[in-house]
Amino acid sequence: xxxxxxxxxxxxxxxxxxxxxxxxxxxxxxxxxxxxxxxxxxxxxxxxxxxxxxxxxxxxxxxxxxxxxxxxxxxxxxxxxxxxxxxxxxxxxxxxxxxxxxxxxxxxxxxxxxxxxxxxxxxxxxxxxxxxxxxxxxxxxxxxxxxxxxxxxxxxxxxxxxxxxxxxxxxxxxxxxxxxxxxxxxxxxxxxxxxxxxxxxxxxxxxxxxxxxxxxxxxxxxxxxxxxxxxxxxxxxxxxxxxxxxxxxxxxxxxxxxxxxxxxxxxxxxxxxxxxxxxxxxxxxxxxxxxxxxxxxxxxxxxxxxxxxxxxxxxxxxxxxxxxxxxxxxxxxxxxxxxxxxxxxxxxxxxxxxxxxxxxxxxxxxxxxxxxxxxxxxxxxxxxxxxxxxxxxxxxxxxxxxxxxxxxxxxxxxxxxxxxxxxxxxxxxxxxxxxxxxxxxxxxxxxxxxxxxxxxxxxxxxxxxxxxxxxxxxxxxxxxxxxxxxxxxxxxxxxxxxxxxxxxxxxxxxxxxxxxxxxxxxxxxxxxxxxxxxxxxxxxxxxxxxxxxxxxxxxxxxxxxxxxxxxxxxxxxxxxxxxxxxxxxxxxxxxxxxxxxxxxxxxxxxxxxxxxxxxxxxxxxxxxxxxxxxxxxxxxxxxxxxxxxxxxxxxxxxxxxxxxxxxxxxxxxxxxxxxxxxxxxxxxxxxxxxxxxxxxxxxxxxxxxxxxxxxxxxxxxxxxxxxxxxxxxxxxxxxxxxxxxxxxxxxxxxxxxxxxxxxxxxxxxxxxxxxxxxxxxxxxxxxxxxxxxxxxxxxxxxxxxxxxxxxxxxxxxxxxxxx
Numbered sequence: 001x002x003x004x005x006x007x008x009x010x011x012x013x014x015x016x017x018x019x020x021x022x023x024x025x026x027x028x029x030x031x032x033x034x035x036x037x038x039x040x041x042x043x044x045x046x047x048x049x050x051x052x053x054x055x056x057x058x059x060x061x062x063x064x065x066x067x068x069x070x071x072x073x074x075x076x077x078x079x080x081x082x083x084x085x086x087x088x089x090x091x092x093x094x095x096x097x098x099x100x101x102x103x104x105x106x107x108x109x110x111x112x113x114x115x116x117x118x119x120x121x122x123x124x125x126x127x128x129x130x131x132x133x134x135x136x137x138x139x140x141x142x143x144x145x146x147x148x149x150x151x152x153x154x155x156x157x158x159x160x161x162x163x164x165x166x167x168x169x170x171x172x173x174x175x176x177x178x179x180x181x182x183x184x185x186x187x188x189x190x191x192x193x194x195x196x197x198x199x200x201x202x203x204x205x206x207x208x209x210x211x212x213x214x215x216x217x218x219x220x221x222x223x224x225x226x227x228x229x230x231x232x233x234x235x236x237x238x239x240x241x242x243x244x245x246x247x248x249x250x251x252x253x254x255x256x257x258x259x260x261x262x263x264x265x266x267x268x269x270x271x272x273x274x275x276x277x278x279x280x281x282x283x284x285x286x287x288x289x290x291x292x293x294x295x296x297x298x299x300x301x302x303x304x305x306x307x308x309x310x311x312x313x314x315x316x317x318x319x320x321x322x323x324x325x326x327x328x329x330x331x332x333x334x335x336x337x338x339x340x341x342x343x344x345x346x347x348x349x350x351x352x353x354x355x356x357x358x359x360x361x362x363x364x365x366x367x368x369x370x371x372x373x374x375x376x377x378x379x380x381x382x383x384x385x386x387x388x389x390x391x392x393x394x395x396x397x398x399x400x401x402x403x404x405x406x407x408x409x410x411x412x413x414x415x416x417x418x419x420x421x422x423x424x425x426x427x428x429x430x431x432x433x434x435x436x437x438x439x440x441x442x443x444x445x446x447x448x449x450x451x452x453x454x455x456x457x458x459x460x461x462x463x464x465x466x467x468x469x470x471x472x473x474x475x476x477x478x479x480x481x482x483x484x485x486x487x488x489x490x491x492x493x494x495x496x497x498x499x500x501x502x503x504x505x506x507x508x509x510x511x512x513x514x515x516x517x518x519x520x521x522x523x524x525x526x527x528x529x530x531x532x533x534x535x536x537x538x539x540x541x542x543x544x545x546x547x548x549x550x551x552x553x554x555x556x557x558x559x560x561x562x563x564x565x566x567x568x569x570x571x572x573x574x575x576x577x578x579x580x581x582x583x584x585x586x587x588x589x590x591x592x593x594x595x596x597x598x599x600x601x602x603x604x605x606x607x608x609x610x611x612x613x614x615x616x617x618x619x620x621x622x623x624x625x626x627x628x629x630x631x632x633x634x635x636x637x638x639x640x641x642x643x644x645x646x647x648x649x650x651x652x653x654x655x656x657x658x659x660x661x662x663x664x665x666x667x668x669x670x671x672x673x674x675x676x677x678x679x680x681x682x683x684x685x686x687x688x689x690x691x692x693x694x695x696x697x698x699x700x701x702x703x704x705x706x707x708x709x710x711x712x713x714x715x716x717x718x719x720x721x722x723x724x725x726x727x728x729x730x731x732x733x734x735x736x737x738x739x740x741x742x743x744x745x746x747x748x749x750x751x752x753x754x755x756x757x758x759x760x761x762x763x764x765x766x767x768x769x770x771x772x773x774x775x776x777x778x779x780x781x782x783x784x785x786x787x788x789x790x791x792x793x794x795x796x797x798x799x800x801x802x803x804x805x806x807x808x809x810x811x812x813x814x815x816x817x818x819x
Contacts, residue, residue: 032169033162039109042133045158049136049151050074053143056212076138078216080562082276084141087197091137092283093190094159096290098130103419104295140198144215149202156198160191183297186290227572231274232565235385239566269375278559281377284411285370288418288531295422296363300356307352314345339445346441347434354433362426366418369531376534377556384560393543395557398550406554413551414533421531428527465510475499655680 057072077088101107108126112119137159140152167180167188181188205211227233249255318341326335380392395403443451477485480496490496526537536549543549635642642648 031166033166035107036109036111038162039129039133043129045155046132046136049155050132050139052151053136053139053148056143056145056147057214074139075142076135077142077279079280080278080559082278085277085279085282087141087194087201088138088279089283089286090190090193090197091134091141092287093290094137094187094194095130095134096190096287097184097187097294099287099415100291100294102126102130103291103416137194141201142215144201144205144210145213146202146205146211148214149198149205153195153198153202156191156194160188160195163188163191179301183294183301186293222572222576224573224576227569227576230569231276232568232572234274235565236569269371272378275378277374277377278563280411281374284414285374288415289367289370291415291419292363292366292422295419296359299359299426303355303359304352307348307355311345311348311352314341314348317341318345343441343445347438350437350441351430351434354437355430358426358429358433361429362422365425365528366422366531369421369529370418373532373534376532380534380556381559381563384556385564385566392553392556395561398544398553402550403554403557406551407558409547409551410533410555413548414531417533417548418531421527424530425527461513465513468506468510472503651677651680659683 051071053074054071056070057074058069059072060069063069108122109129110122110125112122136155137152140148140155143149163184167184170176170180172180228237249258318338321337321341323338326338383390384392398406439451442448479492480490480499481487482489482491529535529537533548533552536543536546538546538549
């Protein structure tokens with residue numbers, strides 16, 4: 001790799017210089033390490049180390065009895081982790097130059113010697129070889145054991161030694177050595193960091209006694225203080241804390257300070273305490289940045305000598321034809337020819353400067369976009385935590401499988417977009433710089449006729465458009481709108497209609513120009529933010545057609561689903577409670593068994609048997625609590641079925657009985673239960689007005705108490721008014737029967753329609769012509785209200801039949817119906 005770059009640089013310098021003896025970097029360098037053979041042979045130690053790691057991992061589900069569940073499935077990196085971020089980023093940074101070779105030079109691990117149709121299969125095989133080459137490095141970081149760090153340290157030392165040998169094998173002078181070092185310094189620094197950090201991690205793991213056990217298999221018991229100290233704990237505590245109300249600044253200086261502070265926060269990165277970026281996104285951004293660095297370095301190193309080659313050849317052409325200086329007696333054609341050649345030389349020399357400037361600007365723009373993407377990632381993730389989907393569409397817009405696939409795509413897509421964005425920005429900026437430079441050169445050499453013609457053509461259009469735009473704004477503010485534009489309310493309507501009519505024809509021509517400007521703006525913004533996957537270049541309704549934005553959305557939804565602080569804290573608290581409960585249970589059983597053994601074997605058995613009912617009671621309470629959780633979960637996700645619950649139906653029946661107003665809603669589950677219960681209680685208090693002492697409560701009042709489903713049975717038993725006088729055996733028996741009836745009616749209110757007294761009352765009401773409320777369920781009829789209506793009808797009948805000794809009940813009912 002280093003020899004290829006050095007040979008290309010030598011070729012350009014040797015061509016540019018007339019004398020090869022002045023070559024600054026020596027002869028061509030051939031690497032002693034064959035590129036293809038090295039990447040194929042490195043699979044042997046990589047496979048051995050990976051298999052060794054697999055032996056330390058146990059399977060969880062498949063063939064657990066075979067070889068004690070070993071070997072298990074190993075993975076290179078937890079893509080959701082926020083630990084070992086720098087080490088993972090450096091491990092990916094070591095692969096940056098390999099990414100450059102794959103993407104830009106199309107150099108695979110297997111040499112293509114056969115038909116070109118095998119190219120795709122060779123590419124797939126090369127991706128496996130390249131990935132397997134760095135697999136032990138990532139896996140050693142994921143294991144977190146002394147054994148894993150030890151093998152990982154040996155492997156990274158081997159890779160570092162090979163990389164350093166490649167940099168030093170070519171015999172070149174100081175300039176060539178500096179070029180090679182600066183070109184490969186990112187990957188070398190990453191490998192050197194891993195060469196130091198992995199052995200340090202190995203020592204720390206040995207001190208903790210974690211020799212062969214994976215870090216994820218070590219059970220860590222967190223306390224509540226640990227949960228509070230974590231970022232998720234701080235986030236949840238902040239949510240539960242009352243927000244601080246900042247008073248408005250007083251005074252002009254204070255307002256200016258606040259305005260400047262808010263302005264700087266919009267453009268500068270503000271660190272949020274405790275927030276940690278995941279290892280994956282840091283690794284992706286680092287790889288993209290290092291590839292851009294490599295491209296920038298090669299462009300700055302190889303392109304200037306190429307332009308020097310063209311400019312030197314042009315100078316030689318001028319010297320060989322007309323000479324650099326004007327000669328006496330030369331023709332006008334020769335002078336014009338010399339002028340054209342000099343203009344071409346200046347254009348080439350200016351283009352070299354433009355390319356350098358465009359390269360630097362494109363690099364800075366790429367770095368700015370990468371940093372802004374990191375900041376925007378944090379803002380988008382926190383917005384998802386708040387339930388804000390104004391930027392990231394909700395997860396329900398796409399399937400879960402689609403989100404999973406897009407999350408897998410994100411890392412590769414982001415690096416590819418960064419590379420393409422840099423190259424396109426470099427080309428576009430180079431063209432813009434060259435155009436500006438050519439215009440400047442032509443103007444300085446008196447080639448201005450075309451520019452004057454263009455300005456003479458376009459200045460009236462620009463001036464007219466500016467005057468009309470400013471005039472429309474002033475008219476809208478001071479003439480067409482009320483209160484100088486403070487309200488969107490027309491003032492001079494007739495003048496507004498006239499102006500709108502005449503501006504219609506002019507705005508047609510202005511719309512043509514505006515359309516071109518719109519296209520130009522879209523192109524500029526699309527090119528500037530091409531590497532940004534967090535913003536779609538398409539409108540909101542067509543974002544699903546943007547594969548890059550879909551990949552970012554999938555990644556964000558995956559992060560949101562697995563790292564939500566509220567969910568994490570809740571899970572950790574539940575796990576902590578379960579762990580403490582199991583720990584107390586084990587300690588209780590051990591203490592009981594130990595105490596029993598002190599007095600003999602029989603006493604130990606007794607203790608264990610006595611612990612059985614306690615466990616059963618605890619189990620029943622646990623099952624009841626779990627059942628309540630299931631009920632709550634079901635009602636949260638199915639709020640409409642609350643109207644079918646027993647308590648809800650009893651409350652509505654009680655409200656109708658007491659005449660309490662129930663809010664009308666399309667969905668009855670939206671009724672405010674607390675407010676309805678308060679209204680019912682107020683109605684009860686009104687009906688409980690003192691009416692004198694009674695020795696015996698009427699049957700109808702007893703029926704009313706039965707209808708009140710919220711009154712406990714024990715409360716009804718305390719009403720001693722039902723039985724007055726001395727209690728004998730017969731009365732006790734009748735009292736018990738009455739309470740059984742009341743209890744049955746409390747839990748089965750619908751069977752009241754089958755009781756004899758209830759049916760006689762309905763028959764009497766129909767006979768007397770009393771209105772009976774129509775209901776789908778007859779048990780909702782108010783018994784007391786119906787009794788009052790019957791009594792009122794009887795009183796009216798008694799008033800009309802006062803002069804008669806006896807009137808038939810059936811005739812009285814008929815006469816009332818005739819009236």
